Amino acid sequence: MKVTLQSKRRVFDGFFKIDEVKLQYEKFDGSMTPVLTRLNFERGDSVAAVILNTDTQKIVLVNQFKYPSYEKGPGWITEVVAGMADPGETPEMAIQREILEEAGYATTRLEHISTFYVSPGGSDERIVLFYAEVTNSSRRAAGGGLASEGEDIRLIEFPLSEMRDILTSKSIQDAKTIIALMWLQASRH
Numbered sequence: 001m002k003v004t005l006q007s008k009r010r011v012f013d014g015f016f017k018i019d020e021v022k023l024q025y026e027k028f029d030g031s032m033t034p035v036l037t038r039l040n041f042e043r044g045d046s047v048a049a050v051i052l053n054t055d056t057q058k059i060v061l062v063n064q065f066k067y068p069s070y071e072k073g074p075g076w077i078t079e080v081v082a083g084m085a086d087p088g089e090t091p092e093m094a095i096q097r098e099i100l101e102e103a104g105y106a107t108t109r110l111e112h113i114s115t116f117y118v119s120p121g122g123s124d125e126r127i128v129l130f131y132a133e134v135t136n137s138s139r140r141a142a143g144g145g146l147a148s149e150g151e152d153i154r155l156i157e158f159p160l161s162e163m164r165d166i167l168t169s170k171s172i173q174d175a176k177t178i179i180a181l182m183w184l185q186a187s188r189h
Contacts, residue, residue, distance in 0.1 A: 002025070002026040002032070003023060003024070003025045004023060004024045004025075004032070005022075005023050006022040006023060006024070006035055007021065008021045008022075011039075016042065016043050017041075017042040018039055018041055018042065019040045019042060020037065020038070020039055021038050021039075021040065022035050022038075023035070023036055023038065024036065039122060040122070040123065040124055041122055041123040042123075042124055043124070043125040044085070044125065045084075045091070045126045045127070045128060046082055046083065046085075046118075046125060046126070046127045046128070047082065047083060047084075047091050047094045047095040047127070047128045047129075048080045048082035048128070048176045049080055049081050049082075049095045049098075049099060049107075049110070049129070049130040049131065049132040049180075050080045050113075050129075050132070050180035050183070050184055051080070051081060051099065051105065051132045051133075051134055052131070052132070052133050052134070052160065052184070053105075053133075053134050053135065053136065053157070054133050054134070054135055055135045055136045055137075056136070056157070057159060057160045057161075058157040058159055058160065059157065059158055059159075059160060059163065059181075060081075060103055060134070060155060060156075060157050061078050061079060061080060061081075061156040061157075061158075061177065062078070062079060062080075062081055062102050062103065062153045062154065062155060063076055063077065063078045063079075063153070063154045063155075063156050064077065064151060064153045065077075069173070078156050078171065078172060078177070079172075079176065080129075080174075080176060081095070081098050081099050081102045081103055082098065082176065083095075083097075083102070091128040092110060095128070095130050096110065099132055100140060100141060100143075101143070101145060101146055101151075102145050103134075103143040104139055104141040104142050104143030104144070104155075105138050105139055105143070106134070106138045106140050107132045107134055108133050108135055108138050109132065109133035110133075111130060111131045112128070112129075112130055113129040113130060113131055113179075113183050114183070115127070115128045115129070116179075118175075118176075129183075131180070131183070160188070163184065163185050163188075164185065167181055
């Protein structure tokens with residue numbers, strides 16, 4: 001299938017970037033679309049991990065304030081550990097750093113679950129999602145995030161046996177967390 005880019009210009013160039021493109025693409029019948037204008041919110045790829053403490057059999061999540069969720073509520077979101085990869089970091093390096101910063105653990109096992117687009121209609125962001133195991137003895141720091149990044153993170157732990165109840169309670173409003181917990185639930189059967 002063919003795509004023809006007519007033009008591309010950066011309309012916002014801050015921490016995040018927004019590009020405006022004019023393009024045509026080949027339709028399923030073989031013809032080309034008229035010239036269309038599309039915006040791309042360029043955020044970069046993220047990493048995320050659902051953490052299981054194998055000593056306690058508890059899932060470790062984090063709760064923190066996220067402004068984009070504030071307008072529609074609740075503002076404080078319970079989610080899997082997540083963050084952006086720094087330049088030069090592999091996804092594995094990035095998620096291990098994030099787990100240490102946010103939850104205070106070094107990982108004892110790391111497994112890739114999936115890589116997926118968050119909102120492909122407007123953003124190129126993908127999430128590289130992992131399953132991570134930790135133990136009581138792999139605790140290295142208090143966690144809580146980085147004050148220099150304005151983070152104030154509280155750990156939320158619940159028994160693996162309560163995962164179904166957490167999922168059906170609809171208390172988790174974050175898609176990557178729902179995906180991670182559903183994967184974990186399916187992999188435990």
